[in-house]
Amino acid sequence: MLDILIRGGWVIDGTGNPRRRLDVGIRGKCIACMERNITEEARHVINADGLIVSPGFIDAHSHSDVTIESNPFCESTIRQGITTEIVGNCGDSTAPFPPVGNGTAGGFGRFDNGPVPYGRTLGEHMCELEHMGISGNLAWLVGHNSLRTLAGVKGPEVTEQQYKIMENALRQAFEDGAIGLSSGLEFEPGRTSCPEELMRLAGVVKEYDAIYTSHIRNRDAHVLEALEEFLAVIRHHRIRGEVSHMNIRYNTHAPEDAVRRCMEKISQARDEGFEVLTDMTPLNYGIGQMAGILPEWLTSLPGQQMKDALMDPEIRTRLKHDCDRYWRFIAGGEWERVRMQNNNAFPDINGMTFPEISHLWNKEPWDCYFDILAAVAPDIDSVVLVSRLFTDEHLVETISNPLYMLVVDGYSTSVEGEVARHTQFPLHYIGMDWFLTHHVRQNHILSLEEAVRKMTSMPASHFNLKGRGLLYEGAVADVIVFDYEHMDTPFDLRQPAQYARGVTHVIVNGLQVLRDGEHLHTTPGINIRQNAK
Known part of the structure; x- marks a missing residue:
């Protein structure tokens, strides 16, 4: 039967x-x-x-490791038909965690305001989740930023002892069942890492026939150089690679035909025999870290000094002229594009645009920006923004390309409870199915069969999820x-x-x-x- x-x-x-x-x-x-x-x-x-x-759909670029403990039934993702999520992307994973007093927790797992799980290995975290019970499957990447935090690395210099800590933690995570290493090179602490550090850690990836995924160092004026840095790691170690969300934000000084030129580089690597793919999100809008525009001289300050600096009028003036990075349109004053998604200090403004926050608080947008960061400092990486990032033409160009998988780049969430207050953005509720309703059914960018392939067998094969992604x-x-x-x-x-x-x-x-x-x-x-x- x-x-x-x-x-x-x-x-x-x-x-x-x-x-x-x-x-x-x-x-x-x-x-x-x-x-x-x-x-x-x-x-x-x-x-x-x-x-x-x-x-079942496979979201190859998810951050649901941040919400899984407060949303074990994977309410929004299950309702989108997502049965498997690859988590730990963009260099951030909720395990392994440092022992007490060694580094900070950053933005990892901060949606529920629960105790920081210091000293937790990936294997221990997996066992905790399985004991709790979860509705969907998770496949885990180990975050490079998490490894740096674990080893106490805060700048470009890495001691041999710190390398050993990172390498041993990465090996332990692979022994526990991790499928790869992720990096997030537009954010601290990964932003200050040198190519040699990534090359060395990728050697451990090769030992386990795993995959290296990267939110590359730049996706505007220097996107081609950033992609070459990633491909150099793939070529040197002959490992599988995934360029996370290979997209270009408009009005950020990117070179002409940036996507075409990037895809030529990826295609060349594939012609050489390297297994490299990329992925794209469904909406014109995307999420990002509020602290991503800040310079290293500010983000490297210890807790109270960082808070004091963010409240200092002279330093605020200096910062306004030193924030032309990451979401560069903020430095250009395009505040109407920027919306608050999640912050723990002022939850009532979650979901509001910065012009709306500015009006509510009767302050200039920059002062609102710095007030929010100062209130959460040093945990500035926990604050998440939403912005209109991509043109319609850019979405068509990427989604239709055969080397792009279809991903959400969001969180599994719920319409109720604490987690809902911190995910005030439709992407988390509808993202995967938006590909089908908007890009397939309405705009005919792909056939339904091809769209399903890009969100099932294509990621299953590339990430080595055996037995999944096909019927x-x-x-x-x-x-x-x-x-x-x-x-x-x-x-x-x-x-x-x-x-x-x-x-x-x-x-x-x-x-x-x-x-x-x-x-x-x-x-x-x-x-x-x-x-x-």
Whole structure:
């Protein structure tokens, strides 16, 4: 007897091939059969007539490690059909953590205001999550910034002892099951790292046949040089690589045809035999760290000195002329593009634009900016902004490119509770399905089959998630059913906490999590481990 029979749906199997009318039978954690008119009895039958049946979506660029402890049911992501998230991106991961007194917690895991988990290894964190129970699967990258914090590295100089601490922690994480190393080179503390440091840590990545992903050092005027720095690591160690969200923000002095020229470099590396891909987010808007525009001479200050400096009028004047980095349009005064997503000091302004905050507080936008940072200092990396970053033409250029996967670059969240107060942005609720409703159904940028491939088998293959991302007999039963024609992705910046609608059934590791659009609060999710011992 089958546990679940999905009857009469249009199966898009993740290969990119045309859809077929098939039944799908699930027994235990795997797909047992796929054929027309399955006659075997089943404990539960899903009528998928007129609906799409596909592999569960894989978000290859997620930051849900920040919210998973306060949102173990993965409420928003499950409702988008996301069954697996690759977390620990952009150099930040919620494990490993430093022992007490060695570095700071930064922005890791700060949404719930809970105690900082000092001394926690990745393996210990995985066990904690599995004991708690989670609804979706997680695959873990180890953050380079987290390793630097663990070793107490704050600038470009790294001692041999600090290298050993980082390398040993990275090896331990791989032994625990991590799938790769991520870096975030537009932010502290990774921004001050030298190429030699990344090259050395990538040697450990090679030992475990893992992947190196990077939020590269620059995505505006010097994007080509930043990409070359990344590709040099890939070529030297002959490892798999992922350029995180290879996109160009408008009005930031990027060279003409920047995306085309970057993709030529990636294509050349692939022609040389290197496994390199990239990914793109669904919206014109994106999230980013508020502290990303600040200079190193400010971010390197210890706690109270940093707070005092941010309150000093003379230093504020100096900072206004030394913030032309990262989101460079802020230095250009384009405040209407910038919106507060998350800060713990003034939660009432979360979701507001800076002109709105300026009006509310009766202060200039720069003073509002520095007041917020001073209030949370030294934990300035915990503050997250939202901004309009990309043109419509840029989205088409990237999403349609065959070397781009489709990712969200957000958090799993809920419409209720503390976590909702800190995720005031529609991306977290609708991001993956926006690809289907907006870019596929409305604008016809991709076929539905190709879009599904870019969010299932393409990331599963590149990140070595064996048995996932495709529908076939023997595959892991991460399966979703959705009503493509009636899928709805509400986008409202004033009321962002609205779930995507249209995914009707979600099955994770053979157990149903979503039934007729209702979350069952089952927890079949696992940490997908590689090389674990």
